[in-house]
Amino acid sequence: MKTVIIGSNHAGIAAANTLLDNYPGNEVVLIDRNTNLSYLGCGTALWVGRQIDGYEGLFYTNKEDFIKKGAKIFLQSSVTNIDFDGKVVHFEDEAGNPTTESYDKLVLATGSKPIVPNIPGKDLDGIHFLKLFQEGQAVDHAMSSEGVNTVAVIGAGYIGVEIAEAAKRRGKNVLLFDAMPTSLASYYDPEFTERMDANLEKHGIELHFGELATEYKGDTRVTQLVTDKGSYDVDMVINAIGFTANSDLGREHLDTFRNGAYLVDSHQKTSDDSVYAVGDSATIYSNALEATTYIALATNAVRSGIVAGHNIGGTVLDGIGVQGSNGISIFGYNMVSTGLSVAAAAKNNIDVDYTDYEDLQKPGFIKENGAVKIRIVYEKSSRRIVGAQLASTEDISANIHMFSLAIQEHVTIDKLKLLDIFFLPHFNQPYNYITMAALKAK
Ligand SMILES: Cc1cc2nc3c(=O)[nH]c(=O)nc-3n(C[C@H](O)[C@H](O)[C@H](O)COP(=O)(O)OP(=O)(O)OC[C@H]3O[C@@H](n4cnc5c(N)ncnc54)[C@H](O)[C@@H]3O)c2cc1C
Numbered sequence: 001m002k003t004v005i006i007g008s009n010h011a012g013i014a015a016a017n018t019l020l021d022n023y024p025g026n027e028v029v030l031i032d033r034n035t036n037l038s039y040l041g042c043g044t045a046l047w048v049g050r051q052i053d054g055y056e057g058l059f060y061t062n063k064e065d066f067i068k069k070g071a072k073i074f075l076q077s078s079v080t081n082i083d084f085d086g087k088v089v090h091f092e093d094e095a096g097n098p099t100t101e102s103y104d105k106l107v108l109a110t111g112s113k114p115i116v117p118n119i120p121g122k123d124l125d126g127i128h129f130l131k132l133f134q135e136g137q138a139v140d141h142a143m144s145s146e147g148v149n150t151v152a153v154i155g156a157g158y159i160g161v162e163i164a165e166a167a168k169r170r171g172k173n174v175l176l177f178d179a180m181p182t183s184l185a186s187y188y189d190p191e192f193t194e195r196m197d198a199n200l201e202k203h204g205i206e207l208h209f210g211e212l213a214t215e216y217k218g219d220t221r222v223t224q225l226v227t228d229k230g231s232y233d234v235d236m237v238i239n240a241i242g243f244t245a246n247s248d249l250g251r252e253h254l255d256t257f258r259n260g261a262y263l264v265d266s267h268q269k270t271s272d273d274s275v276y277a278v279g280d281s282a283t284i285y286s287n288a289l290e291a292t293t294y295i296a297l298a299t300n301a302v303r304s305g306i307v308a309g310h311n312i313g314g315t316v317l318d319g320i321g322v323q324g325s326n327g328i329s330i331f332g333y334n335m336v337s338t339g340l341s342v343a344a345a346a347k348n349n350i351d352v353d354y355t356d357y358e359d360l361q362k363p364g365f366i367k368e369n370g371a372v373k374i375r376i377v378y379e380k381s382s383r384r385i386v387g388a389q390l391a392s393t394e395d396i397s398a399n400i401h402m403f404s405l406a407i408q409e410h411v412t413i414d415k416l417k418l419l420d421i422f423f424l425p426h427f428n429q430p431y432n433y434i435t436m437a438a439l440k441a442k
C-alpha cells in the first residue's frame with residue numbers, strides 16, 4: 001500500500017508517524033511546500049516576546065527523521081493538482097521540475113490559511129500575518145528595526161492577544177483591535193474576557209474593541225491605520241482575524257463544509273474512498289454541539305492524523321470527537337475553556353444555563369494563593385455539561401481536561417455535585433470551586 005501525504009506539519013506528521021511506526025511495509029511519501037516541518041506556532045509569541053531564548057526548540061522533528069524511518073519526503077515542493085480518478089499527485093519538486101507520485105491512499109493535510117482583511121492598502125509593506133515560521137521571523141525582525149515603535153494588531157483572538165503581549169514585552173506601543181466588544185470573544189463569556197481586557201490594559205496595551213479597520217495607508221509602507229472610529233499612526237500591522245481551511249487542491253472534487261474544509265467521517269475519510277483529510281483542512285465532530293464543525297487547533301491536527309493513519313494502516317479506529325479545549329496565558333493571567341460558552345451556545349441555538357463560582361485556589365492560610373473564577377455551562381433540557389471556563393493567576397489548566405471528558409461522555413451537572421475530588425492544602429480546598437459551582441446549579 002502506498003500513501004501520499006500532502007502537507008507535513010502537525011496533522012501530516014501524525015498520520016505519517018502512525019503509519020510508519022505501526023504498519024511496516026507501507027510506503028509513505030510526504031510532500032510539503034515549506035522549507036521546514038513541525039513548527040509549533042504556539043511558541044512564536046514566546047520567542048518574539050523574548051520569553052524563550054530562540055526559535056530552535058519550536059521544531060520537534062525534521063526531514064532526516066522521516067528518511068530514517070523509510071519514508072520519501074519532498075520539501076519546498078508545491079502540489080499543483082491532483083488527478084483523483086487516476087490517483088496521481090502532480091507537484092513541482094525543489095528544483096522546480098514537474099513531478100508525479102501515484103497513490104493507493106491520499107491524505108490531505110494542507111492545513112489552513114490566515115483570513116486576509118479585504119480593505120484598501122492590504123498589500124503595503126509592514127503588514128504581517130503570523131502563520132508560518134517565516135512570518136514569525138519577519139515579525140521578529142521588524143520589531144528589531146529602528147523606527148518601529150507603534151504596532152497595531154488586528155484581531156484579539158488567540159494569536160492577536162498573544163502577539164500583543166509579545167510586542168509590549170519588546171517595548172512597543174501596542175494597539176489591539178477587534179470587531180467584537182471584547183478580546184477572546186469566541187472562547188469566553190464577557191465575565192471572563194473583561195478580566196483579560198483589564199489585564200491587557202494594566203500592562204499598557206491600548207484596546208480598541210468594537211472597532212473595524214477600514215484602510216491601511218502609506219506610500220509603499222504602512223504608516224496609518226484607518227478604522228470606522230478614527231485613524232492612527234502606526235509603524236507595523238499584524239493581521240490575526242482567524243484561519244480558514246486550505247482546501248484549494250480538492251474543493252472541486254470533494255464534499256466540503258461551509259468554510260471550505262473537507263467534510264470527513266469518523267475515520268477522517270472524505271467523500272472519495274481513497275482520500276482522507278486531517279487537521280485544519282478538515283471538519284471535526286464537536287461533542288458539545290453534537291454536530292460537525294471547524295476548529296483549527298494543533299491538538300485536533302495530531303489526533304485526526306493518528307485516526308487517519310490507523311484506518312489507512314488497517315485498524316478500524318473511530319475518532320471520538322472533540323470539545324475544542326484551549327488555553328491562554330498572558331502576563332501571568334491564565335484562562336482555559338472547553339466546549340461552549342453561554343454566548344456560543346446561544347449562537348448555536350442550544351438552550352443553556354450556567355453556574356459560576358469564585359474562590360481562592362487553596363485555603364486562606366496558604367500565602368501564595370490566587371482567586372479562581374469558574375463557569376460551568378449545561379444544557380437546560382438534558383442537564384448535560386456543554387462547556388466550562390476558568391480564569392486565575394494560578395495554574396488551573398489541568399482542570400479543563402476533566403470538563404472535556406465530561407462533555408465527551410455526556411455527564412450531567414448533577415453527577416458533578418458529589419464527585420470525589422481530593423483535598424490537600426498545597427493544592428486546593430475541601431469545599432473546592434468545582435464542587436461548589438456544581439452544587440449551586442439550579
Ligand atoms: C501563531 C500560532 C499559534 C498557535 N498556537 C496554538 C496553540 O497554542 N495550541 C493549538 O492547539 N494550536 C495553536 N495554533 C494552531 C495550530 O498551529 C494549527 O491548528 C496547526 O498548525 C494545524 O496543523 P495542520 O498540520 O493541520 O496544518 P498546517 O500547520 O497549516 O500545515 C499545513 C501544511 O501543508 C502544507 N501545504 C499546504 N498546501 C500545500 C500544497 N499545495 N503543496 C504542498 N504542501 C502544502 C503547508 O506548507 C503546511 O506545512 C497556533 C497557530 C499559530 C499560527
Ligand SMILES: NC(=O)c1ccc[n+]([C@@H]2O[C@H](COP(=O)([O-])OP(=O)(O)OC[C@H]3O[C@@H](n4cnc5c(N)ncnc54)[C@H](O)[C@@H]3O)[C@@H](O)[C@H]2O)c1
Nearest residue numbers: 155156157158159160178179180240241242243296326327
Ligand atoms: N492558545 C491557543 O490555543 C492558540 C493560540 C494561537 C492560535 N490558536 C488557533 O489558531 C487559529 C487562528 O487564531 P486567530 O487568533 O487568528 O483566530 P481566532 O479565531 O482566535 O481570533 C480571531 C479574532 O479576530 C476577530 N475578527 C474577525 N474578523 C475581524 C475583522 N474584520 N476586524 C477585526 N477583528 C476581526 C474575531 O472577533 C476574533 O476575536 C484559531 O483556531 C486559534 O484557536 C490557538
